[in-house]
Amino acid sequence: MAPASTSPGMAPASQRLNSVEELERYRQAILDARDPETPRIIVCCGTGCQASGSVEVAEAIKKALAEAQVEARVLPDIKTTGCHGFCSRGPLVIIEPKDIFYQRVKPEDAAEIVEQTVKGGELIKRLLYKPQDAKEPLATTHEIPFYAKQNRQVLKNIGHIDPFVIDDAIERGAYRALAKALTQMTPQQVTHEVATSKLRGRGGAGFPTGLKWESCAAQPGPRFVICNADEGDPGAFMDRSLLEGDPHSVLEGMALSAYAIGSERGFVYVRMEYPLAVRTLVNAIRQAEALGLLGDNILGTGFNFHLSISTGAGAFVCGESSALMSSLEGKVGRPRAKYIRSVEKGFRDSPSNLNNVETFANIPEIVTRGGEWYRSIGTERSTGTKVFAMTGNVYNVGLVEVPMGMSLREIVYGIGGGIPNKKELKAVQTGGPSGGCVPIPKKFLDIQMGFGKLAEIGSMMGSGGLIVMDEDTCMVDVSRYFINFLVEESCGQCTPCREGLTRMLEILTRITQGEGRVGDVELLEEIGQFTNTFSLCGLGTSAANPVLSTIRYFREEYDQHILEHKCPAGVCKPLFHYEIDPEKCTGCGVCRRRCPAGAVSGEKKKPHLIDQALCIKCSECYRGCKFDSIRIM
């Protein structure tokens, strides 16, 4: 798709900010206009909450406010505010200035919220959040462990600003770093701060950002700044939330990079499946250009930086840097077999600095507060914070940001709230299709999140996907899932990835269908190590990781599938069946009522029985039984 460039969007000269001082006065004016006592109602309209109906909640609150004649500002005015992160509890409504946190709000609650809380200053207990083992609910956001244990740096604005209103971002400091860099620092000094911070790429590879910028700046121009917003890992939504919730942090980061390396042209390559992110970005660029914060002669300093947006077309492989640049050039999105770095010859054979969305979002604060400050967070080899998208079998599913070095235990239990339904934690999958599983039975729960430790045990942190898996997860099926994804997404150019992964999928499918053979695991290992060594691009050289790491740590499970024709987790249907334990069954009848196939029979208060001929193994009985009396056999 050809780049969709923004219109010049030059506002009347009176609105354009022509100096750093004018920007500061503009910012101050916004701050002065705000009365800290006026209540502000924030409705989360991140993707998750929207799906739960938060837009209707916002409309209902607006209506209730109008009827009750209260002076308050409902955020968002234009339907969206970014993702607050606590996705399992949406729709979320936060009332400032008291920071009251309401969860699972329905449109019917609107009138009560306005009456009781906004006007009356009283809390509505049933809408407050109560942690798993607590007696009393918590009233404010900052008390909630999910938030209290995080370190929201990169995400600090999301949920407080309407991403379609640039004034909100400016009020909270947007473009302050750019103003400082353009007037008080040389390009080399900016790069030096980034190098001092030891920031490493957040897209998964973890390349030192300062070094990348230095290498690019050393090449003869013209140079390009490119943002990789093709977030493709299944279950990952870190970049999405940043783009949809605080686009200016990313744009400012790109502008700072352009200043540091000497570039006047930038592109954001967004995956086609993020139309809301595209809309947010287009609007943000237009508003920034209108104020003179992007485009020609930024803040009157003579520095130019023009940004365009290009979208993908549904290919995971276009997250790979050379495939991305090929696609950006209008060619087919296939990785290029080249041994010359893109900082030397990238987009249009010119020096190009490609960074991930989250990497760019980290830059403004590094410039404002210095690289030393950034280094003080995290660990020696992994500085700063990391955003994770925590999904799976955990109470508090959502978006979290923590300092590097925090342990898995703290994230899954402290922030995630632990595993629901009294299940055992089995593994945590990190790094998406390029990553691996951290096996909990092997006592890795205290492993520190970062670039080093996870890689040492055969996994990797990756871009931030974190899937919590309980005992009902079949690790063979997990590896089949990831290989299936990669077989579909492989570009097909090179033999190892195209043929090797396809053969691996055939083998894994057979195993999950009960047709595994002796030697299958060894064959998977042989092909897996082969693709990891001989493939053309990063997709291929990391594709076998989920398979190899599950074989390494869950070999018994593979053996059970192949040698005993059993799936102990109760996932691979041909390899298990459910049986009711007559000793434990109380005859409550819940399973009988839930069964969609009429396979359960029994009298009240007598042990029930499953007719295997009728059972379709949907797991409804298993999940509904409160007496733990259904066995996976």
Place this chain on the structure above:
Amino acid sequence: MKIVMDGKEVKAEPGQTIIEVARANGVFIPTLCHNPALEPAAMCRLCTVEINEGRRSRMVTACNYPLRVDAEIVTDSDILRQGRKLTIELLYARCPDSETLKDLAERYGADLNRFPQQNMDCVMCGLCVRVCEKVGGFVLALSGRGVDIHVQTPFGHLSDQCIGCGSCARICPVHKIQLIDEPDGLRRIIVRGQEVSRVMMPTCGVCGKHFGPIIDLDQVLTRAGEPGVSPFNRDICPECSRQRLARRLAERHFEQYQLAAGEEA
């Protein structure tokens, strides 16, 4: 720049690829998708070698890796042999009966029956696409993604741009592209069992035979960087054209000698 290949120092110029240096120094590296006249694609991965430029050993493809600093290269090791063996086994499964693959299989001890076979008539080397772009009508391309990737004309339609040069058929390492010349002068090119072009060969105005193809020399020479072509006769086959030229030369030059010879005698 000091390059050591399999323990021996070899002559190399900065910027040369590993395979160029290997070939110049008599070192064997297996290839399938490589042709020295075309841009390397590094798709088959057979030419992978181990290289160490001072820090750590890496696996790189020899066909496109540019040597710029001192390096130690290993072209044959257990891991490389294992990888080549598996590559051949995987490729044979999609293109059985190929003599080229059988020869490679013998060298690396590959088990040709290891994987279930499916006749795809192609090893996805991309050579036909690259040569068509360089000297042909630029009608072939790689379409699709993953295992569905295949060589195709635009949208799979019969091409009206093909010039019938047959470079694709000649360069295919597994000889799966067919070039069929019909008696009435129609040239048909078949890729993977699908007809991609039907080009009518011109007829010679002198001998009546079909000849061709008519290559747009303008285009080829411009692409090669040498513009400027004198037009040539499209109604006469090369054979008859040579004969006509020879006769003209004889008329112009030999007559004088005959006269001279006659005078002497």
